[in-house]
Amino acid sequence: RRGYSSAGAAEFLHRSVVPTMHYQKSLPRLPVPKLEDTIRRYLNAQKPLLNDDQFRKTEELAHHFEKGIGRELHEQLVAQDNQNKHTSYITGPWFDMYLKAREPVVLNFNAFMSFNPDPKSEYNDQLIRATNMTVSAIRFMKTFRAGYLEPEVFHLNPEKSDTQLFKNIIRFVPSSVSWFGAYMVNAYPLDMSQYFRLFNSTRVPKLNRDELYTDETAKHLLVLRNGNFYVFDVIDRDGNMLKPSEIQAHLKYILSDNSPAPAFPLGYLSSENRDTWALLRKNLLDNGNEEALQKVDSAVFCLSLDDFPVKDFVHLSHTMLHGDGANRWYDKSFNLIVTKDGTAGINFEHSWGDGVAVLRFQNEVFKDTTKAPAISPESQPASVDSSRAVQKLDFKLNDALKAGITKAKQKFDATVESLSLNMIQFHEGGKDLLKQKKLSPDAVAQLAFQMAFLRQYNQTVATYESCSTAAFKHGRTETIRPASIHTKKCSEAFVRELSKHSTEDLQKLIAECSKYHGRLTKEAAMGQGFDRHLFGLRYLASSKGGALPDFYQDQAYARLNHNILSTSTLVSPAVQLGGFGPVVSDGFGVGYQVHDDWIGCNVSSYPTRNGKEFLQCVYKSLEDIFSVLKGKKIGS
Numbered sequence: 001r002r003g004y005s006s007a008g009a010a011e012f013l014h015r016s017v018v019p020t021m022h023y024q025k026s027l028p029r030l031p032v033p034k035l036e037d038t039i040r041r042y043l044n045a046q047k048p049l050l051n052d053d054q055f056r057k058t059e060e061l062a063h064h065f066e067k068g069i070g071r072e073l074h075e076q077l078v079a080q081d082n083q084n085k086h087t088s089y090i091t092g093p094w095f096d097m098y099l100k101a102r103e104p105v106v107l108n109f110n111a112f113m114s115f116n117p118d119p120k121s122e123y124n125d126q127l128i129r130a131t132n133m134t135v136s137a138i139r140f141m142k143t144f145r146a147g148y149l150e151p152e153v154f155h156l157n158p159e160k161s162d163t164q165l166f167k168n169i170i171r172f173v174p175s176s177v178s179w180f181g182a183y184m185v186n187a188y189p190l191d192m193s194q195y196f197r198l199f200n201s202t203r204v205p206k207l208n209r210d211e212l213y214t215d216e217t218a219k220h221l222l223v224l225r226n227g228n229f230y231v232f233d234v235i236d237r238d239g240n241m242l243k244p245s246e247i248q249a250h251l252k253y254i255l256s257d258n259s260p261a262p263a264f265p266l267g268y269l270s271s272e273n274r275d276t277w278a279l280l281r282k283n284l285l286d287n288g289n290e291e292a293l294q295k296v297d298s299a300v301f302c303l304s305l306d307d308f309p310v311k312d313f314v315h316l317s318h319t320m321l322h323g324d325g326a327n328r329w330y331d332k333s334f335n336l337i338v339t340k341d342g343t344a345g346i347n348f349e350h351s352w353g354d355g356v357a358v359l360r361f362q363n364e365v366f367k368d369t370t371k372a373p374a375i376s377p378e379s380q381p382a383s384v385d386s387s388r389a390v391q392k393l394d395f396k397l398n399d400a401l402k403a404g405i406t407k408a409k410q411k412f413d414a415t416v417e418s419l420s421l422n423m424i425q426f427h428e429g430g431k432d433l434l435k436q437k438k439l440s441p442d443a444v445a446q447l448a449f450q451m452a453f454l455r456q457y458n459q460t461v462a463t464y465e466s467c468s469t470a471a472f473k474h475g476r477t478e479t480i481r482p483a484s485i486h487t488k489k490c491s492e493a494f495v496r497e498l499s500k501h502s503t504e505d506l507q508k509l510i511a512e513c514s515k516y517h518g519r520l521t522k523e524a525a526m527g528q529g530f531d532r533h534l535f536g537l538r539y540l541a542s543s544k545g546g547a548l549p550d551f552y553q554d555q556a557y558a559r560l561n562h563n564i565l566s567t568s569t570l571v572s573p574a575v576q577l578g579g580f581g582p583v584v585s586d587g588f589g590v591g592y593q594v595h596d597d598w599i600g601c602n603v604s605s606y607p608t609r610n611g612k613e614f615l616q617c618v619y620k621s622l623e624d625i626f627s628v629l630k631g632k633k634i635g636s
Contacts, residue, residue: 023189026179030088030472041530045481065551093539098351107581112320114345124342136368161187194353215298222299227265227326229393244374245382253386265326268408309341320345366574423602443517446482452617464563467524479531
């Protein structure tokens with residue numbers, strides 16, 4: 001069922017019976033929650049962070065807002081939303097939030113996910129893996145653009161909905177109502193509007209607000225090695241993919257090029273403050289680099305080939321999260337990174353899309369490279385003249401640009417120098433045991449973070465957990481607020497008052513946390529959190545000019561949005577680990593995975609916080625929780 005070009009290589013990953021965008025038209029719209037629900041949820045999230053006096057003040061401001069200016073703003077937001085039924089109320093404000101941010105994208109916004117190694121070790125060779133991943137990525141792009149990619153669907157009852165029979169029926173149901181057909185069998189199609197930005201796309205720095213740029217006509221790949229930029233076509237003029245053996249030949253040519261690293265590597269510019277970078281980019285364009293930059297911006301994607309092997313998981317995280325600054329183009333929708341020993345990962349820019357789209361891409365690429373690799377260790381590169389096909393980009397730099405690159409490098413090096421990454425693996429239990437105890441695995445991981453922070457710093461702080469709202473048209477994310485009165489009570493019992501509680505008491509406290517966290521998660525996934533709604537109202541208020549309502553000037557509001565614990569989770573057969581930088585200078589960036597029988601967690605931090613110690617406290621918290629769940633006394 002795979003399409004083959006004249007060259008005999010598979011051009012597509014698969015051909016879905018149901019067209020890729022079949023459900024897109026009929027996806028439900030992201031709801032604007034009721035204002036009273038939002039205020040109630042907001043106050044629930046504030047409660048564990050404030051003392052009684054502070055809470056009374058915040059409660060008063062919130063109710064005042066709800067009855068007055070907040071009500072007006074809410075009605076305007078709903079009216080505006082009703083006039084824009086093609087999208088969601090969060091789309092515009094959310095793009096603006098990302099694109100107006102002036103901080104560097106690296107460490108502040110870009111995240112990474114690293115691939116598991118290929119199970120066949122001889123395929124983890126840098127050239128072989130880079131070739132196979134490039135081919136599979138192009139297959140993904142072609143499959144998506146042809147409408148052959150299986151639609152992304154969340155199946156609650158796969159026996160009924162993830163079947164050939166269902167697909168053969170639903171394909172004939174018109175797009176305008178197809179969602180309802182899936183819903184009838186408990187399947188939830190997800191929004192795929194972000195996917196087109198995976199390819200030929202970049203974030204272009206502009207003063208005050210960046211722009212997203214996509215050029216689907218471009219046929220070339222951008223390859224970075226040793227800070228040098230190379231391009232070659234991977235699609236021919238008929239739209240067919242280059243033969244895998246030719247891609248292999250061109251990558252081999254690049255890997256054996258002895259050109260020295262440039263004295264002023266351009267990659268550093270994409271790690272700068274966005275306004276600084278915008279001015280330097282204008283200088284680049286005025287200095288005769290328009291064609292070269294156009295090649296960078298429009299490339300299918302950026303493949304970064306690193307000249308060193310990965311030493312361990314911490315080194316892996318540093319490599320994928322930021323690397324050396326010279327061999328990345330952080331503005332591309334994603335960089336596919338392959339190191340000397342064939343370790344691979346993706347670093348992605350966050351404004352255009354969320355983890356869901358990138359993860360689907362990553363899963364498909366991993367599956368394709370491991371199940372149907374385009375080349376094998378025995379494959380010979382094609383005998384083609386790579387020196388003609390591969391173009392090394394040359395950038396003309398004046399003194400101001402050289403100075404700009406030098407300064408960008410200094411800043412980048414200093415920031416990276418101050419970043420710590422640490423990780424743990426907890427092997428005394430995981431999803432299986434928690435499910436058996438009827439507990440939410442995610443709730444238990446989040447409880448361990450709350451307990452750990454209390455143990456380390458003796459306080460409960462603003463915590464953010466990201467939740468996808470892709471079940472809705474143009475949904476992005478919603479925030480789950482894992483710090484609650486329940487987690488606070490439970491953490492205090494474990495950390496401060498252990499002797500006062502029986503094992504049974506502690507089990508009950510854990511169960512309460514799990515139940516409440518489950519409710520919050522469900523609400524967030526259904527678009528019933530409070531963060532995006534309040535953000536939308538604030539965006540509306542600030543677009544009118546003048547002072548923001550008192551509600552938004554409350555210190556407690558600012559503190560809740562200063563997310564000291566920023567957390568995100570994913571588990572996939574393709575992904576080894578994922579991570580991101582702290583979102584505030586005194587915060588932790590916590591990436592975690594709850595597997596069947598173990599839990600992995602990695603943490604990023606700057607010098608004001610000790611990530612290693614935090615993880616020791618997380619480990620201790622997990623030990624204590626699992627002891628209690630197994631009916632043992634803690635420490636026994």
